Amino acid sequence: MARFMIERQEIADTCRTLADNGYLAGTGGNIGVRVDDRLMAVTPSATDYSSMRAEDVVILDIETLVVVEGDKAPTIEKGLHARMLGFHRNRKASVHTHQPIASAVALLHEKLNWQLDPSAGCPSPLPSPRKNGERGTSALSPISLPGDDEHGKAATSMPPSPRARGEGKGEGQSGIAALGSHVARVPYRPSGTGMLVKALANALRPDVFAYLLASHGIICAGTDLKTATGMIREIEASAAAYLRGRILKNINLDSQLQAFIMDALEKA
Numbered sequence: 477m478a479r480f481m482i483e484r485q486e487i488a489d490t491c492r493t494l495a496d497n498g499y500l501a502g503t504g505g506n507i508g509v510r511v512d513d514r515l516m517a518v519t520p521s522a523t524d525y526s527s528m529r530a531e532d533v534v535i536l537d538i539e540t541l542v543v544v545e546g547d548k549a550p551t552i553e554k555g556l557h558a559r560m561l562g563f564h565r566n567r568k569a570s571v572h573t574h575q576p577i578a579s580a581v582a583l584l585h586e587k588l589n590w591q592l593d594p595s596a597g598c599p600s601p602l603p604s605p606r607k608n609g610e611r612g613t614s615a616l617s618p619i620s621l622p623g624d625d626e627h628g629k630a631a632t633s634m635p636p637s638p639r640a641r642g643e644g645k646g647e648g649q650s651g652i653a654a655l656g657s658h659v660a661r662v663p664y665r666p667s668g669t670g671m672l673v674k675a676l677a678n679a680l681r682p683d684v685f686a687y688l689l690a691s692h693g694i695i696c697a698g699t700d701l702k703t704a705t706g707m708i709r710e711i712e713a714s715a716a717a718y719l720r721g722r723i724l725k726n727i728n729l730d731s732q733l734q735a736f737i738m739d740a741l742e743k744a
């Protein structure tokens with residue numbers, strides 16, 4: 477009998493949620509979840525997320541990457557998830573996305589600071605348009621989230637961010653401690669290569685749980701899959717706030733275009 481079916485089903489469901497919210501860009505993006513001391517469950521390679529079943533999720537040895545259960549080929553980014561979970565041993569889930577706004581920031585090859593509500597303990601001077609996990613609607617993607625009334629018929633909802641859930645407070649952590657100090661930058665290396673795994677390994681820090689993969693996408697680690705998915709959402713909102721700040725400083729932008737872009741980012 478197949479093992480870890482609850483975890484595998486949760487991965488399949490989460491992929492659908494991320495895809496429905498436009499965070500995976502086709503079959504891009506993937507997930508790894510630690511299922512015991514030695515093993516992790518990962519998404520299969522190049523599979524349509526809308527039809528993915530729990531049985532399609534592959535079980536691997538975190539150290540050796542040898543497949544121990546599952547018929548499909550594992551994601552080509554299995555090494556990234558193994559390195560992330562191997563380093564952050566108190567985190568269970570690693571999520572990699574090609575989400576549009578944060579991926580745009582990843583094209584700039586810069587790190588990203590959290591743009592949180594000042595009351596949540598964030599050092600950022602930029603105010604967040606969101607409070608307590610509320611979120612606007614995006615003109616860029618059909619994102620439907622808790623608190624969104626205008627997109628009631630849209631896709632599956634994303635979970636709230638770790639900050640909104642009070643993640644880590646019982647352990648004496650503030651929201652920022654649960655999210656990590658910032659979203660760090662990993663230099664560009666081609667997808668699915670050992671070079672990319674090595675670049676991530678070099679960038680990993682104990683107090684940083686989210687990373688922008690330059691010219692590629694995002695990867696983050698959460699205490700569980702729901703938390704990691706909430707972090708993905710928080711990264712997207714922080715990226716939107718960051719880009720708004722960058723655009724406001726650019727006096728050469730066409731004013732109509734600037735207004736259009738700012739409006740779109742304001743709603744992200």
Ligand SMILES: [Zn+2]
Binds near residue numbers: 504
């Ligand atoms: Zn990718």
